[in-house]
Amino acid sequence: MLLKQFVSYLQLLAVVTAFRVDVASYSIRPVLINLGNPLMGLFNLINCYTYGLTENSSFPHIYSSLIVLVVLPLLLSLIFYLF
Numbered sequence: 001m002l003l004k005q006f007v008s009y010l011q012l013l014a015v016v017t018a019f020r021v022d023v024a025s026y027s028i029r030p031v032l033i034n035l036g037n038p039l040m041g042l043f044n045l046i047n048c049y050t051y052g053l054t055e056n057s058s059f060p061h062i063y064s065s066l067i068v069l070v071v072l073p074l075l076l077s078l079i080f081y082l083f
Contacts, residue, residue, distance in 0.1 A: 010036035043069070 014036030035041065050064040 007036070007038065012036075046072070 046068050047061075047065055050068055051061050054061045054064045
C-alpha cells in the first residue's frame with residue numbers, strides 16, 4: 001500500500017512539472033517522469049537489457065526489444081494464471 005501511494009505521489013509530481021510550474025528544478029524532472037511512469041521505466045530497463053544482449057551480435061536491437069516487450073506480458077499472464 002505504501003508503494004502504491006509513493007508511486008501516486010511521483011506521478012503527481014511528474015504531472016505538476018509537465019505544466020511548467022517551478023516546483024522542482026529541471027535537473028530532477030527526468031527522474032520524476034521515469035519514477036512516476038512505471039511503464040516508461042520498464043521500457044527503458046528492457047531497452048538497456050536487450051542492448052547489452054545484442055551489442056555483439058548481428059541481430060538488430062530494436063527487434064530483440066520488441067520480442068521481449070511482446071513476450072513479457074504473455075509470460076506474466078501465464079505465471080499469474082498458474083499461481
